[in-house]
Amino acid sequence: MHTGFTWLGCGAFIPRSKVLRFLAQLGSNGLSKDRLRVADMYFSIWTNQYPYQMSNPLTPLDQKEGWSDGVDQWRIVYQNIYDASSKLYEALAANAVDHFMREEEQPRPDQRDTRAPCLNDKCLFLTNIDPFPLPTSVVFDNVNVTQVRMQETQFDKLDFPSNDFWTKHAYHYAVDRDDNTCWNSYKAPHAGDYFGLHMLTAINSKHVTILSSQNINHLENVFAISTSTNGDRWVTCKYQPLKDAVVSSDPHRLHIGFLCPAAEPFRFLRIEFQRDLPEPFEVCSLGLEGFNV
Known part of the structure; x- marks a missing residue:
């Protein structure tokens, strides 16, 4: 079951x-x-x-x-x-x-990384970071559990975001085209964790911009960039310094230049943490050349 x-x-x-x-x-x-x-x-x-x-942002009906x-x-x-x-x-x-x-x-819950549609419906927000316990953490006991609230009591003992936290920091806030709302990872990311985009159409880009509520403009060495045309075969890109005209002095905005071995349009972008961070990470917006969410 x-x-x-x-x-x-x-x-x-x-x-x-x-x-x-x-x-x-x-x-x-x-x-x-x-x-x-x-x-x-x-x-x-x-x-x-x-x-x-x-x-998704939901609008209550009458x-x-x-x-x-x-x-x-x-x-x-x-x-x-x-x-x-x-x-x-x-x-x-x-x-x-x-x-x-x-x-x-397939994919099973621990393998899923598609989290939210972008507001413009031209992409999907991806991340392997899931703040909620896997469903296998609580087993349904058809004999001793006689109502759903008893099952909920077991789940409530686990660590997961409060309703108030998730209302303010759910996945879709990273791609809602509002710089004042942000997705929060809830737990500090570990090396190997990632976030990114799955785009409807392939694009060419050599730099990505991350906007956060935190001071992040010194973290360019924390991330590795990889791209894919199909989501299965990934290509790791090299870090490439950007011209001063591109780099912003805004401490909340991180610009990362990258150069991929195969200079072909891509539909998938992955931004991967190269080391553990000491605190949760926030993403308020993502941007590529000619493509902003």
Whole structure:
């Protein structure tokens, strides 16, 4: 069992095959009419896959006369999450021929690095730094856990950002074209950690600019730059000093010149830490020649 809940109402891309499988699951599990009305709460859990969630700014809609108006919506949500999880657990334990997947899809949570779409929809923000515990940190016990809040109690004992912190420093703030908002790594980066961009179209560039709320203009030797045309084969680029006209005196702005062995357009850029940092790192904006987010 390797699954999780996500709100489909916040936006989702779903393969047609999973929708068809879910319809087959509904047809064979005999949910009551009341449960069928909120079947979307079952969908992500019954995929038996960890949802791939990306950070986005959400705008609340008018809740007047909404389905949750006048009801304890979290009680309903938690009841259905637990019911969906229990039914999945029992189906997997029975090991019968059914419509539930057993194999875990790739990439697994510890291999994922696509975190947020850029505001202009021309790129994606990448980083391997994840401040949240892996879902395998808390195991679902179908016997001793009788409600979702009991499961949450176990998760709450782990170290992860508070709601207030993440509201101010989520991934998408690195690429929202607002220099006053910043992604914060929460934990101090280690050597080998990275952040960067996956661009919709290939570009040519020989320098990258990082804007932070911190003083970073002395850290050019901390980072290594690599590029890729497909996200699989990476080329390490050499550091190249920039002309004085390009370099800014702003202590919050770091300009890094680089020269790659193959002078070809690239779609992926990775900025990798070469040593451990003593404190969390913040990125407020990223820029390449002719491309700023």
